[in-house]
Amino acid sequence: MLKIQPDKYKSIIFFTGAGMSAESGVPTYRGRGGVWSKYNWEEYACQEAFDRDSEKVLKFHELRRKSVLECAPHAGHTTIAELERRLPQLRVVTQNIDGMHQRAGSMNVIELHGSLWRLRCPTHGISEDIGENYRSYKCEHCNCWLRPDIIWFGDMLDQDVINDAHLVIARCDLFISIGTSGVVWPAAGFPKIAKGGGARCIEINPEPNDMSYLYDENIRQSAGLALPNLFE
């Protein structure tokens, strides 16, 4: 059984995808049984939908918040958060928008696709909003509709966030990918960047995928099982 001494590393990156949250019961978006097999994203998750009917889009995102709040972080989330308290250089880079890492106690999380727990006014910027229901659908300053601060279909990724992710991944000496197929840009490039910087690369995913060959080690287990064992 593979064991890791975290203190031997200067900078550890955990890169997490949908599988990490699915283990907690959070509904996934893509794939069989995912949110987009029940809902048409063109009605709920693009700027055009929001411009057409903001209230409908916001109500849909409140449903997503409710389904996340019904779930709890698992032992994998907790292991990462505990490690971060010992190793301040540790970073989480995630494709998930559900804030599960933060609920487990992680502080340094780079959210590639935004967050269900933030809203954005085009004039007054981003505000946090963490209840099941939004405090208000409209900006308290200008009465403009508040848009979920999430990368929707057709949106560009936030280049500053991507640059942050690239920077910390290029500098890390241990890169652990969890529950992501890693085939979508920019995620597909991450293990290559980590390897280029000389990092040890480990994949934790019950199922192999097209990117698995890039890793030095592959752990075919769920994160809730693998992470506590790996770092005990």
Ligand SMILES: [Zn+2]
């Ligand atoms: Zn405003």
